[in-house]
Ligand SMILES: Cc1cc2nc3c(=O)[nH]c(=O)nc-3n(C[C@H](O)[C@H](O)[C@H](O)COP(=O)(O)O)c2cc1C
């Protein structure tokens with residue numbers, strides 16, 4: 168399999184790109200607190216270059232830290248002191264043949280820092296719970312909103328200078344180009360937007376006025392850096408909201424940018440008011456945004472970059488071959504697998520770990536939580552420890568109990584390192600909780616990861632034992648046991664016949680009954696038309712989505728003040744719209760026959776025949792008629808783990824068996840186990856495996872203990888050293 172178009176060079180301004188694969192700008196939020204380039208920044212981008220991306224656009228870098236940082240640890244280029252760090256970053260990428268650019272971004276209204284009195288195109292209090300600038304620290308942050316004030320003309324002109332100075336530093340550091348971030352509702356994007364920019368001065372109103380600020384920045388950069396230094400601009404071709412930009416203006420902007428001397432246009436989608444289009448969730452199909460590049464290609468001659476949910480080299484090859492785009496931009500795909508280009512080049516497409524668009528690791532657990540970048544399915548993302556992964560010279564025998572994501576990832580990493588791994592799964596198929604979600608409409612991409620890791624385990628010759636729950640005696644025969652038994656549903660205390668409550672695992676039974684995952688069929692409960700789901704988190708959201716999709720009338724009751732507060736925000740944004748029988752931005756499937764109702768701060772007090780009595784936090788009681796009640800309360804299935812520990816077996820507990828959480832934590836903990844398994848099998852008093860001990864400490868813990876250094880021992884040593892001439896220590 169080869170990809171002649173994907174791997175052909177392209178002239179962009181005065182630089183030749185070695186291939187058509189672009190690392191779409193991704194703020195990995197891994198810099199030092201002062202915005203200085205960190206070793207993690209260098210490690211990540213060097214890795215992307217090593218993987219073979221031809222053009223790497225480093226993510227949002229602020230030209231003015233004082234007035235705007237998009238994330239708390241984004242890169243900064245507002246002083247000459249940042250040049251040496253940026254130079255080391257560029258060097259790392261150049262070393263592997265990539266060309267590179269820095270994306271300059273002022274976050275404006277969407278900044279993480281400063282928290283208040285932020286700059287925008289207009290004064291507007293903002294409530295954007297899915298933005299990385301959203302305050303998660305104060306309880307009342309949403310009520311308070313953000314104080315945003317319209318930038319004055321003097322401030323706009325000051326920013327024009329700051330942008331061009333930052334571009335000069337980028338050039339000085341050795342980067343090949345600079346990109347302006349004018350997408351997703353950040354400052355330049357806000358000025359360009361017909362929906363967001365309500366100014367009445369010469370920076371608002373018609374397109375010419377709205378383009379005045381970004382065009383002034385381009386002009387200023389060209390004056391400062393010379394016309395030979397390529398400037399790109401990324402903008403939201405379609406804003407996917409009422410009153411926002413559509414196709415016609417999207418094309419016109421590309422023409423204006425070509426006239427202004429831009430070396431290329433980088434097309435993105437959406438603003439924070441249409442978060443699905445900006446950060447496509449799992450439901451969005453591959454190539455949904457290609458239409459924009461196709462339209463722009465007909466209007467301009469400069470290269471066009473398209474991105475958003477591009478995952479397969481075949482598809483990328485095809486759209487380049489068909490002339491729909493010049494370059495393909497991959498953002499999350501390179502977090503999930505930075506070696507995508509390399510694997511495509513060597514025809515190892517099946518080994519590509521395709522990003523499943525879950526936003527769990529790279530958004531929810533990192534930028535939204537004000538932490539460094541991560542990925543749900545690639546524990547190595549942003550973590551240099553994995554670069555030092557070593558093959559063992561003394562393999563140990565590892566038993567892993569539980570074939571869900573934590574167990575499979577632990578097996579994969581331990582087997583890669585050369586350990587002898589046996590993976591026990593009590594069911595007929597590997598996948599654990601991931602097997603349920605393959606039935607949830609819109610979550611099919613989860614199967615990509617499942618298929619990938621199962622293939623890896625086969626390639627690595629992991630000894631997989633299905634339909635096998637091992638006994639304690641069986642497990643004693645191994646050097647080390649990993650308990651990855653996941654979580655199980657339970658029924659909280661309730662008056663009436665609790666046995667009528669259906670576990671969500673049975674309610675999620677596939678209507679096809681038998682499939683490749685469950686060849687023998689599954690235990691299945693036929694539910695009535697009206698179903699009450701009792702509980703929260705992913706068990707409730709997935710079960711609701713599944714039951715609603717097969718025509719049930721679903722009501723969710725949760726004790727929590729807010730439903731699904733721990734679920735990924737953009738997926739919840741989409742799901743809430745679906746619950747109301749609508750759909751988000753790009754999707755038009757209207758997938759449910761009935762709306763899904765959510766009742767918060769309430770519990771099920773008692774079960775009656777054909778009904779339940781609900782009790783809210785103020786002790787008000789309501790009777791609700793339902794055919795069935797399904798519990799979505801989950802807790803760790805850790806019985807085996809406790810028994811093993813009591814029996815003195817070396818055992819580690821990971822994933823949902825510790826506490827039910829999400830895929831990110833399962834993979835992270837499973838992977839960390841695989842990385843830590845060590846032939847010395849030492850455990851600290853916290854029951855954690857201790858690897859990477861200093862050599863002397865390892866020796867002190869593992870070699871034969873010497874007799875104490877007593878006076879008698881000294882005499883012996885003196886005697887031995889005196890060579891028969893005798894000696895004295897007196
Ligand atoms: C963690 C994260 C950080 C991002 N940072 C940036 C950024 O700095 N600049 C930008 O233009 N887009 C940024 N994006 C958007 C991506 O470049 C891209 O447009 C989007 O993720 C959809 O494309 P994908 O499916 O290839 O990820 C970011 C997205 C994510 C998930």
Ligand code: SF4
Nearest residue numbers: 522525526528529543
């Ligand atoms: S966390 Fe999910 S969306 Fe983000 S890169 Fe990883 S697989 Fe893709």
